[in-house]
Amino acid sequence: MLTFVIRRMIATVFVVFTITVLVFLIFFHTPGVDPARKLAGRNPSPDTIKAIKHQYGLDRPLPVQYLILMKKLFISRDLTSYSNQGQKVVPEIVAATPVTLSLVLGAAVIWVVVSILMGVAAAVLRGTIFDPMLMVLALIGISMPVFWLGEMANLITQDRYHDTFLFSWVPPLGYTPLTQDPVMWFKHLVIPWLVLSVLYIGLYARVLRADLLETENEDYVRTARAKGLSERRVLLRHTLRTSMISFVSLFGLDFGVLVGGGALLVEVVFALPGVGLLTYQSLISLDLPVIMATVIYGAIFIVIANAVVDVGYAWLDPRVRPA
Amino acid sequence: MSGAPLLEVRDLSVSFRTQDGTVHAVDGVSFTVNRGEVLGIVGESGSGKSVTAMTLMRLILDQNAVFSGEVLFQGRDLMQLSQGDMLQVRGKQISMIFQDPMTSLNPVYRVGWQIDEQLRAHEGLSAKQARRRTLELLGAVGIPNPEARIDDYPHQFSGGMRQRVMIAMGLSCNPDVLIADEPTTALDVTIQAQILELIGNLQREFDSAVVLITHDLGVVAEVADRVAVMYAGRIVEYAEVGELFRGPQHPYTWGLLGSISRLDRPRQRRLAAISGQPPSLISLPAGCSFRPRCPFAFDRCRAERPALEARSGPGHLDACLLSADQKQARRAATPEAS
Ligand SMILES: Nc1ncnc2c1ncn2[C@@H]1O[C@H](COP(=O)(O)OP(=O)(O)O)[C@@H](O)[C@H]1O
Ligand SMILES: [Mg+2]
Numbered sequence: 068m069l070t071f072v073i074r075r076m077i078a079t080v081f082v083v084f085t086i087t088v089l090v091f092l093i094f095f096h097t098p099g100v101d102p103a104r105k106l107a108g109r110n111p112s113p114d115t116i117k118a119i120k121h122q123y124g125l126d127r128p129l130p131v132q133y134l135i136l137m138k139k140l141f142i143s144r145d146l147t148s149y150s151n152q153g154q155k156v157v158p159e160i161v162a163a164t165p166v167t168l169s170l171v172l173g174a175a176v177i178w179v180v181v182s183i184l185m186g187v188a189a190a191v192l193r194g195t196i197f198d199p200m201l202m203v204l205a206l207i208g209i210s211m212p213v214f215w216l217g218e219m220a221n222l223i224t225q226d227r228y229h230d231t232f233l234f235s236w237v238p239p240l241g242y243t244p245l246t247q248d249p250v251m252w253f254k255h256l257v258i259p260w261l262v263l264s265v266l267y268i269g270l271y272a273r274v275l276r277a278d279l280l281e282t283e284n285e286d287y288v289r290t291a292r293a294k295g296l297s298e299r300r301v302l303l304r305h306t307l308r309t310s311m312i313s314f315v316s317l318f319g320l321d322f323g324v325l326v327g328g329g330a331l332l333v334e335v336v337f338a339l340p341g342v343g344l345l346t347y348q349s350l351i352s353l354d355l356p357v358i359m360a361t362v363i364y365g366a367i368f369i370v371i372a373n374a375v376v377d378v379g380y381a382w383l384d385p386r387v388r389p390a
Numbered sequence: 391m392s393g394a395p396l397l398e399v400r401d402l403s404v405s406f407r408t409q410d411g412t413v414h415a416v417d418g419v420s421f422t423v424n425r426g427e428v429l430g431i432v433g434e435s436g437s438g439k440s441v442t443a444m445t446l447m448r449l450i451l452d453q454n455a456v457f458s459g460e461v462l463f464q465g466r467d468l469m470q471l472s473q474g475d476m477l478q479v480r481g482k483q484i485s486m487i488f489q490d491p492m493t494s495l496n497p498v499y500r501v502g503w504q505i506d507e508q509l510r511a512h513e514g515l516s517a518k519q520a521r522r523r524t525l526e527l528l529g530a531v532g533i534p535n536p537e538a539r540i541d542d543y544p545h546q547f548s549g550g551m552r553q554r555v556m557i558a559m560g561l562s563c564n565p566d567v568l569i570a571d572e573p574t575t576a577l578d579v580t581i582q583a584q585i586l587e588l589i590g591n592l593q594r595e596f597d598s599a600v601v602l603i604t605h606d607l608g609v610v611a612e613v614a615d616r617v618a619v620m621y622a623g624r625i626v627e628y629a630e631v632g633e634l635f636r637g638p639q640h641p642y643t644w645g646l647l648g649s650i651s652r653l654d655r656p657r658q659r660r661l662a663a664i665s666g667q668p669p670s671l672i673s674l675p676a677g678c679s680f681r682p683r684c685p686f687a688f689d690r691c692r693a694e695r696p697a698l699e700a701r702s703g704p705g706h707l708d709a710c711l712l713s714a715d716q717k718q719a720r721r722a723a724t725p726e727a728s
Contacts, residue, residue, distance in 0.1 A: 194453055285493065286488060286490055286493040286494045287493065287494055287495055287496040287497070289449065289488070289494075290488065290494045290495065290496070290556075290559075291496065292449055292480070293447060293449060293480055293481060293485065293486045293488075294480065294481040294485075294507065294508040294511065294559070295476075295477050295478065295479070295480035295481030295482055295508065295511055295512060296477070296481075296507070296508075296511055297477060298473070300511075304507075305496055308496075308498060309496065309497070309498055312498075383498065384497070384498060385497065385498060385543040385545070386497055386543070386545050
């Protein structure tokens with residue numbers, strides 16, 4: 068198991084390296100994209116461009132450029148934004164990370180708990196009217212675009228019904244760090260959590276229900292019943308336990324994507340200053356260093372999540388464990 | 391053997407409502423199992439053996455299943471028990487092992503844990519006691535070096551070894567009846583013989599009754615005391631094993647006998663013992679279900695459903711309308727069934 072984990076970590080480092088190279092090439096050497104021209108402002112003279120190229124190391128050979136950039140990203144951490152020269156990119160991402168983590172972790176707790184309850188309930192209640200009802204509910208959750216849902220939530224809680232007893236507690240859009248005021252942190256995040264989790268609740272409940280019904284036909288579930296175990300134990304220890312294998316791998320991937328910046332729409336709608344919002348702003352101003360840094364940050368999270376999933380998978384399923 | 395049989399099945403029928411019609415999987419089956427006895431149930435695939443076995447355990451949860459008949463066990467009719475009450479019977483008084491050892495164990499738990507789980511469900515043992523008992527059981531079913539294997543996962547065992555684990559699990563709570571549904575079908579021939587021998591030995595040692603289900607008469611010849619031959623959901627012949635092999639009465643049994651591989655005599659004609667297909671269980675032919683495939687069918691077989699009764703001697707039941715003399719004459723004329 069340990070060698071497996073180590074092998075997986077080496078692979079992770081390699082993947083991250085590949086991604087940084089790709090990102091570097093795409094952002095700085097796509098034909099037609101000239102960062103120096105962007106930096107130099109309107110109608111620059113060739114001399115200005117040359118000077119800027121030199122200043123940013125853009126006239127050096129490719130590998131050197133790459134190394135300079137990586138040094139600025141990972142070692143000196145002083146890569147600066149192009150559109151706002153005083154702004155250092157890495158500290159900004161570091162500051163945005165807890166916001167995104169708060170958002171995604173909270174939503175993840177909600178969607179895991181609720182989707183397990185819904186999936187199990189639907190599977191147990193199959194043959195009754197509740198199973199299709201739950202699944203239609205899940206489908207509705209899947210079909211609602213998250214930005215629309217977010218805007219609706221804002222409209223209701225910030226505007227139309229804000230002055231009623233139901234939503235008067237909702238603070239204005241924004242974020243308060245957990246360390247500063249936990250209650251405020253919670254109030255700011257509850258609605259974004261719910262909005263973000265709706266889609267995943269629907270998806271996960273449906274996937275889990277299908278998986279449970281499939282597992283129900285497995286011979287070992289029949290064996291578990293033949294042993295004289297209670298229905299409850301058969302469900303929790305046998306059917307649900309093996310269905311969790313695919314549930315958890317799905318979760319790891321989605322979680323990685325969301326922490327890696329995938330919660331962008333929710334962060335924008337609720338004005339949460341997370342990595343997604345940072346990416347969004349840098350995209351609008353085509354701020355290459357920030358875009359590149361957030362992409363690499365996201366890639367690193369997704370790759371790490373992948374590695375965690377693989378290890379978790381081996382932990383959950385002895386068959387894939389290396390002997 | 392004292393008085394009443396251990397397990398008595400009376401006129402058991404199971405049908406499934408499906409879109410195409412009602413499948414009569416088991417149709418009026420009766421048999422008894424005595425303490426310490428091995429009853430073989432033999433029949434082609436699809437003849438209702440597994441449905442019968444699963445029904446005894448009340449393991450058929452299909453909403454579309456319709457049951458009738460009685461399963462008397464220790465003075466109670468299991469068919470009338472609630473699923474809650476069945477939990478005390480399953481795994482404790484009647485246990486079951488299945489055809490495919492590769493898929494019958496849960497892949498995510500260690501084999502020892504899976505046996506412990508059953509012990510703890512029924513015997514109220516501590517974790518330590520359960521583990522000690524599991525080790526004993528694994529030894530008893532012939533798993534070499536049980537201390538080293540108890541914490542292995544199912545995929546680390548071969549098919550034969552997994553079936554041994556299943557047998558250990560089945561016997562773990564000293565059941566009165568062990569139902570083995572084609573326990574050797576998925577295994578290769580040499581392993582088959584070992585597993586059968588093991589079941590025979592353990593049956594004597596644990597003094598359990600065994601219901602051994604198979605499609606192979608050769609298998610029951612090895613271990614069974616009595617045999618029920620099933621065809622299309624009904625029992626067509628029921629006799630003590632020696633009696634069945636000496637004087638089989640039903641033409642279907644002759645066909646099955648013809649398809650046993652025997653080493654002691656040259657094969658006269660290759661299998662084609664029973665031509666044709668088993669009937670659809672949705673629309674069974676009137677009269678005898680075997681008639682369409684029976685080379686000896688005559689007028690009465692079309693009109694009259696033959697009852698399972700003693701026609702050739704006490705204790706030997708069959709469901710064929712031919713007289714005992716006619717049967718003897720016809721069988722003598724059929725080379726592969728002699
Ligand atoms: N849940 C079910 N629904 C419909 N038909 C079934 C069901 N279970 C079993 N059957 C049918 O019952 C018949 C007997 O099956 P089975 O007892 O498994 O045969 P076997 O003798 O091979 O064990 C088969 O024709 C099978 O298709
Ligand atoms: Mg079967």
